Amino acid sequence: MSFHKKTFGHILFWIGVLLFYIFSSMSPELFGQSVETTLFRLPLLMIAAYTFNYWQIPFYLKQKKYLVFGLSMFFMIIVLTIIYRIIGYYYLDKYCEDGPYPLISLEDFPFYMLSFHFPALIMYFYKTNKEREFEKEKMFLLESEKISTELKYLKAQLNPHFLFNTLNNLYSYVITKSPKAPDMVLQLSEILDYILYKSQRDTVPLLEEINTIENYIALERIKYEKRLTVSFKKEILNDQQKIAPLLLLSIVENAFKHGVSGNIIKPEIRISILQTASHIQFKVWNTKTTVLDSNKTDDYKNGIGLTNIKRQLDLLYTNKHEFETEETNTFFNLKLKLNTE
Structure with a gap:
C-alpha cells in the first residue's frame, strides 16, 4: 500500500471514530458536550492506538x-487516564452538575481503562486481517511462480526429448535424398511452431493439440511405412475447448518411443479421444517388446515421458484428472480423463 493511500485510510478511520463518539449520545442537549469531550479525548485515543499497534504489539x-x-x-x-482527568478538571468542569470535576476518581477508572483502547483494538483487528490477506496473496503468488517455473522446466525437458527423435528421422531421409523429406519438413515446421510458440501459452484449443498429434503420426508413418499400424479415432464435441498444451502429444510420443522398437514384428498404436461437455477422455494403446528387459520396462514407466506427464497433471489439473495404466507382456495401455467443467 502506498504512503498516501495508507495516510488517507488513517484519516478516514479517525474521522469515523470522531463521528461515532460525537453521535454516541442521542440527546440533543448533550451534543455540544459530546463534541468538546470527544475533541479532547481524540488525541489520547490516537496515542493509545498507535502505541498499541506499532510499539507494544510488535516489540x-x-x-x-x-x-x-x-x-x-x-x-x-x-x-492516559491521568491526562484525561486533568483535562476534565480544568476544561470540562462546566458540564458537572454535581460539583467540581474530580481530578481522581477510582470509581470511573475501569471505564477509562477500556475506553481508551477501543479504537486501538479495532485498528489491530483490521491491521491483522489485512496482514493475513497480504500473506495469503504473497503465498499464492509465490506458489503460482513456483508452478510456472516448474512447468517451464518440465516443458524444457519434453521439447528436446521430442525434437531429438523427430530430427533424427528427418536427417536419415535428407541424407538419402528421399522424396518424403519435403513433407517431413512441412509437418515438422508445424510441430515446431506449436511446441516453440503456441505451447508457451497456459492453454490452447483442443484442435491445435490434435492437429499436432496428426502431424506427428504422419511423420512416424513416413518412417515406418507399412510396418506400422496406427489408428486415431476422434469424437469431438467442441474443438475450441481449452487444454494444457503438450499433454496429449507427449503421451503419443511416449507410445511411439516404446511401442515401435526394432524387435517388435508388427508394431501397432491405437489412439482415441472422446470429448463430452464435461470431460476429455484420451486413450493410447501400443504394442511392446516381448523381450523381458526390466530396465526398459522401468524406463517406460518412470522415464522422462510419463513422469513428466504425471507431474504436469498434478500441477495443472489438481483433483480434476484420472490417470490409469495397464501393462502386459505384449502391450501397454494408458487412459487419461480430464475434467473440463
Whole structure:
C-alpha cells in the first residue's frame, strides 16, 4: 500500500471514530458536550492506538515478552487516564452538575481503562486481517511462480526429448535424398511452431493439440511405412475447448518411443479421444517388446515421458484428472480423463 493511500485510510478511520463518539449520545442537549469531550479525548485515543499497534504489539507481544507488554499496557492506561482527568478538571468542569470535576476518581477508572483502547483494538483487528490477506496473496503468488517455473522446466525437458527423435528421422531421409523429406519438413515446421510458440501459452484449443498429434503420426508413418499400424479415432464435441498444451502429444510420443522398437514384428498404436461437455477422455494403446528387459520396462514407466506427464497433471489439473495404466507382456495401455467443467 502506498504512503498516501495508507495516510488517507488513517484519516478516514479517525474521522469515523470522531463521528461515532460525537453521535454516541442521542440527546440533543448533550451534543455540544459530546463534541468538546470527544475533541479532547481524540488525541489520547490516537496515542493509545498507535502505541498499541506499532510499539507494544510488535516489540513486546509478538516477541513473547508478555510481562513487559502487560506492564507497558498498565503504564499507558494510567498515563492516559491521568491526562484525561486533568483535562476534565480544568476544561470540562462546566458540564458537572454535581460539583467540581474530580481530578481522581477510582470509581470511573475501569471505564477509562477500556475506553481508551477501543479504537486501538479495532485498528489491530483490521491491521491483522489485512496482514493475513497480504500473506495469503504473497503465498499464492509465490506458489503460482513456483508452478510456472516448474512447468517451464518440465516443458524444457519434453521439447528436446521430442525434437531429438523427430530430427533424427528427418536427417536419415535428407541424407538419402528421399522424396518424403519435403513433407517431413512441412509437418515438422508445424510441430515446431506449436511446441516453440503456441505451447508457451497456459492453454490452447483442443484442435491445435490434435492437429499436432496428426502431424506427428504422419511423420512416424513416413518412417515406418507399412510396418506400422496406427489408428486415431476422434469424437469431438467442441474443438475450441481449452487444454494444457503438450499433454496429449507427449503421451503419443511416449507410445511411439516404446511401442515401435526394432524387435517388435508388427508394431501397432491405437489412439482415441472422446470429448463430452464435461470431460476429455484420451486413450493410447501400443504394442511392446516381448523381450523381458526390466530396465526398459522401468524406463517406460518412470522415464522422462510419463513422469513428466504425471507431474504436469498434478500441477495443472489438481483433483480434476484420472490417470490409469495397464501393462502386459505384449502391450501397454494408458487412459487419461480430464475434467473440463
